[in-house]
Amino acid sequence: MKAKIYFRGSLTSCNYDCPYCPFSKNRDSAETLAKDRAQIEAFVEWVREQGEIGEHSLSVFFNPYGEGLTHRWYRTAMTELSHMKHVKKVAIQTNLSGRLDWTSELNRDKAAFWVTYHPGQVSEEKFLQQCNKLYEQGIAFSVGSVGLIRAFEPLLSLREALPKDVYMWVNAYKDRANYYSAADIALLQSIDPHFHINAVDYDSRGKSCDAGYNVFYVQGDGRVKRCYKDRQVIGNLYRDGLDALSKRRPCRMNCCDCYIGYIHMPELKLENVYGDHLLERIAVTR
Ligand code: SF4
Numbered sequence: 001m002k003a004k005i006y007f008r009g010s011l012t013s014c015n016y017d018c019p020y021c022p023f024s025k026n027r028d029s030a031e032t033l034a035k036d037r038a039q040i041e042a043f044v045e046w047v048r049e050q051g052e053i054g055e056h057s058l059s060v061f062f063n064p065y066g067e068g069l070t071h072r073w074y075r076t077a078m079t080e081l082s083h084m085k086h087v088k089k090v091a092i093q094t095n096l097s098g099r100l101d102w103t104s105e106l107n108r109d110k111a112a113f114w115v116t117y118h119p120g121q122v123s124e125e126k127f128l129q130q131c132n133k134l135y136e137q138g139i140a141f142s143v144g145s146v147g148l149i150r151a152f153e154p155l156l157s158l159r160e161a162l163p164k165d166v167y168m169w170v171n172a173y174k175d176r177a178n179y180y181s182a183a184d185i186a187l188l189q190s191i192d193p194h195f196h197i198n199a200v201d202y203d204s205r206g207k208s209c210d211a212g213y214n215v216f217y218v219q220g221d222g223r224v225k226r227c228y229k230d231r232q233v234i235g236n237l238y239r240d241g242l243d244a245l246s247k248r249r250p251c252r253m254n255c256c257d258c259y260i261g262y263i264h265m266p267e268l269k270l271e272n273v274y275g276d277h278l279l280e281r282i283a284v285t286r
């Protein structure tokens, strides 16, 4: 099977303190960190074993609650996975604040970063320096942020400063109805030509979705949820394996409003926009 696996361990901490985020400046106990590390390592081992069995080709996306790359075990996991033959892609969501010397060890053909810019937490200069470290090595990454109106200026400035061929996405702020004027939308669209894709909540109930079929949302202990939004557990990765877990399951939610979910709705055909870079959100058409 060609499967995409989202993996999230027990981590719930971050070195940034974004005001809207439950993980900001949270500190995990030594026990929680040890648990998270053991979960990541067990997962990497499981992926390695799949290569020995030779049945699956895997793409992996780490989406921790917080910042993973400040911890060595995430860096090691990214590096090791990127060199496994049956792993097609390994990507992670990150604020890119940590050291990046280790990235020279990555297999550049497979490793990728989904980088989120938090204008209140880091200077543009520092953030650009970090992005350039990836860019100069030819490592794939996207950059983006939430399109809050107060962030328009820093986002425009960043777009101007980033190399032209680095794709920048903007997540629509959806917590307030009619938040954007037509001019706001035009401005965001000028930063992210695919902003309109994220600005919509997709009617999804009863519709076909690859979640639970060849896309799996795995928790640290191996439990697999139906998707990022539907918390029903469909089994355990380590106990059941991908073949037993895989089943066509129509969506049970009223709408799908998050990139890591709606990209797996076949009817949207978003592989036409993101090609092989769907997981890390790099548009191939601009
Ligand atoms: S960088 Fe991300 S995880 Fe960290 S506080 Fe900000 S929003 Fe939360």
Ligand code: SF4
Pocket: 204, 208, 209, 210, 211, 226, 227, 228, 229, 230, 250, 251, 252, 253, 255, 256, 257, 260, 261, 262, 264, 265
């Ligand atoms: S909410 Fe989204 S990701 Fe989850 S099953 Fe429905 S369409 Fe798929």
